Amino acid sequence: MPRLNSSQRHRVGFSLNGHSVEGDAEPRVLLTDFLRHEIGATGTHVGCEHGVCGACTVTVDGMLTRACLTLAVQIEGCDVRTVEGLATAPDRLSILQAAFRRNHALQCGFCTAGILMSLDAFLREVPTPAEDQIRDLLSGHLCRCTGYTPIVRAALEAAAELASRQPAVQSHHV
Amino acid sequence: MKPAAFDYVRASSAEEALEVLAKEGADARILAGGQSFMAMLNMRLARPKLLVDIMRIGSLDRIEEIEGEIVVGAAVRQAKLLGWDKLKAKLPLVALALPWTGHVQTRSRGTICGSIAHADPSAEMPLSLVALSGSVHLRSLKKRRRVRAADYITGMMNTARADEEMIEAVSFPVVAEHGYGFREIARRHGDFAIVACAAIVSSKGIRLAVGGVADRPEVRDWPGLSGSALDDALNRFAYELDARQDVHATARYRRELVRRVGRAVIEEAVQCHA
Numbered sequence: 001m002p003r004l005n006s007s008q009r010h011r012v013g014f015s016l017n018g019h020s021v022e023g024d025a026e027p028r029v030l031l032t033d034f035l036r037h038e039i040g041a042t043g044t045h046v047g048c049e050h051g052v053c054g055a056c057t058v059t060v061d062g063m064l065t066r067a068c069l070t071l072a073v074q075i076e077g078c079d080v081r082t083v084e085g086l087a088t089a090p091d092r093l094s095i096l097q098a099a100f101r102r103n104h105a106l107q108c109g110f111c112t113a114g115i116l117m118s119l120d121a122f123l124r125e126v127p128t129p130a131e132d133q134i135r136d137l138l139s140g141h142l143c144r145c146t147g148y149t150p151i152v153r154a155a156l157e158a159a160a161e162l163a164s165r166q167p168a169v170q171s172h173h174v
Numbered sequence: 175m176k177p178a179a180f181d182y183v184r185a186s187s188a189e190e191a192l193e194v195l196a197k198e199g200a201d202a203r204i205l206a207g208g209q210s211f212m213a214m215l216n217m218r219l220a221r222p223k224l225l226v227d228i229m230r231i232g233s234l235d236r237i238e239e240i241e242g243e244i245v246v247g248a249a250v251r252q253a254k255l256l257g258w259d260k261l262k263a264k265l266p267l268v269a270l271a272l273p274w275t276g277h278v279q280t281r282s283r284g285t286i287c288g289s290i291a292h293a294d295p296s297a298e299m300p301l302s303l304v305a306l307s308g309s310v311h312l313r314s315l316k317k318r319r320r321v322r323a324a325d326y327i328t329g330m331m332n333t334a335r336a337d338e339e340m341i342e343a344v345s346f347p348v349v350a351e352h353g354y355g356f357r358e359i360a361r362r363h364g365d366f367a368i369v370a371c372a373a374i375v376s377s378k379g380i381r382l383a384v385g386g387v388a389d390r391p392e393v394r395d396w397p398g399l400s401g402s403a404l405d406d407a408l409n410r411f412a413y414e415l416d417a418r419q420d421v422h423a424t425a426r427y428r429r430e431l432v433r434r435v436g437r438a439v440i441e442e443a444v445q446c447h448a
Contacts, residue, residue: 001190003224006179027182027225030216049175050213054279063253063282069212070283073182074227118279139363140277 004073014075016041017085025072031065032056034072035082043083045113047142054141057114058082064121083113086120095165096120096158105154107145115141119155127163131156177215181224188234188313191226191340196315198224200337205229207251209276209284210292234342239264243345245311252281252289252299264348266446267306267372270356271298277364287341293327296367296386298358300327304391305372305383306346313342320345330389352376353447355439358386359431361422368423369431375443382408382436387415387428404440408433 004010009024016039023038030049035041035058047055049068056067059081086094093101096119106112115138122137123129134155138148185191195202201223205211214220228234234249237258244264246255252275255261255268262269275281275289275298289299290310303310303323310326312319312335323344326334335341358370370385379397394411396404412432417425 001183001185004182006181006223026179028177028179030176033176049216051209051280054277057279063251064279065283066209066279068216069208069280071182071208071212071225073184074229076184122278136363137278140279 010073012072012076014077015079017081023072027071027073029072031058031067031070031072031075031080035067035080038072041082041084043113045110047110047114052142053111054114054118055111057117057141059117059121062121064118081117083116086116094120095161096123096154099154099158099161100151103150103154103157105146105150111141111143111145115143115151119158123155123159123162127159129155129159175216177212178218178221180215180222182227183224184227184230186230188228188231188340188342189315191228191231192313192315192338194224194226195338195340202226204248204291204340206248206288206291207284208288209280210288210294228340239348240345243308243347245343245345246286247343248285248287248341250286252276252284252286253278255286256281265306265346266352267354267356267374268299268302268346270354271302271372274298274356274358274364274367274370280364287344290323290326290344291333291335291341293331293333293390294366295330295389295391296370298356298367298370298385301370301372301383301385301391302356303344303346304393305374305381306349308344308346310341311343311345312336312339314338314340318342324391324393327390349374349376351447353443353445355442355446357435357439357442359435369428369435371432371435371439373436373439373443375440375447380404380440380443382411382440384411384415384432384436387417387432404437405433408436411436 004027012025013022025034032046035044045055047053051066051069058067060078134152203222205225205227229249234247236247238245256272289297308323309320321334353375355373358367360367367386372383374381381395383391383393385391396407412429417428419425
């Protein structure tokens with residue numbers, strides 16, 4: 001049970017979107033700042049820093065996670081997924097991202113990374129969601145531009161497209 | 175909005191965590207799911223010298239039925255209990271209340287015991303545990319003790335836990351053939367409740383537990399009241415809660431919610447019991 005000293009930086013190794021990475025962090029460093037400043041993955045946004053706005057939402061070992069309520073040292077050995085991992089290639093959007101674009105489901109884009117991560121994880125578990133399930137999920141995010149309705153539309157459209165492309169039982173990448 | 179500096183220990187057993195607490199006392203704090211406590215750290219409302227992370231202790235990540243109680247370990251996340259296939263049958267009130275706790279994105283990380291340890295007066299899990307006459311299992315290096323939920327929560331975010339103790343589990347009694355109701359009012363779904371009400375109806379009478387108004391969950395038991403007698407009882411309860419005014423609601427509005435939401439959940443529970 002090693003004690004990580006507050007004034008020293010400690011090596012943290014983890015998987016980021018399927019690639020092994022490592023960086024150094026003091027125990028108090030939040031996962032948001034670690035991803036952005038140490039690893040250089042700036043897709044995850046920093047909003048309220050107390051778990052309310054949802055902009056920093058990522059997944060850790062498959063669990064939806066507020067990166068601002070997580071310490072970098074806690075993710076040692078974990079599988080972390082961020083918005084950078086959604087697109088299958090640099091010039092291609094995922095089905096969900098393309099649906100966001102078509103439906104104007106973003107304007108300033110500040111909240112979008114977190115919302116995409118929530119929906120991506122959610123649509124894997126619930127491939128044919130009802131609108132109220134999408135709205136319940138979105139209650140964990142604040143968007144000040146869209147009024148949410150285009151986001152709901154994009155999510156339902158992406159779910160329908162995913163369902164038509166693949167058998168529901170198969171696990172898919174949204 | 176960044177935490178002050180602290181040391182960090184990832185405990186691999188409850189005994190290891192307790193050793194640290196025994197040695198460091200009030201300077202050390204347990205970190206579980208972090209959905210309340212990390213926000214406190216970020217806002218520097220808490221400034222411990224040491225955090226003890228218990229989330230990789232497998233023995234604490236259990237839901238078990240023991241002698242008529244559901245025992246939920248300290249590392250059980252809210253999403254895990256909500257997804258437990260026996261939840262509706264064994265703990266119908268918790269099944270009703272848990273979807274109101276935070277959001278999908280916080281229930282995936284936050285723990286049941288952590289919410290009770292935090293003891294926010296408007297939180298659903300402390301309210302449910304008090305309503306069901308559940309208890310908190312405290313453990314230090316020297317001894318284990320069980321405290322009734324109503325005695326555990328001593329005030330706003332204040333508890334009977336001693337510095338060297340940690341919550342090992344909480345237990346919810348399984349009670350058959352009761353009716354349950356749960357509702358709350360908040361500005362947005364998942365926000366802290368302005369008023370939260372849990373009702374339990376049995377052949378013996380009505381129990382109403384209210385959160386978000388007093389500095390901790392408050393409970394009243396009435397024999398089978400109905401009609402205007404129930405309204406009068408709710409009115410007395412609403413005044414006894416000593417509601418406060420804040421940016422979210424006036425005291426008068428809170429009292430009115432206790433009367434109306436209280437009545438609605440009791441009727442829900444009566445229907446569910448019938």
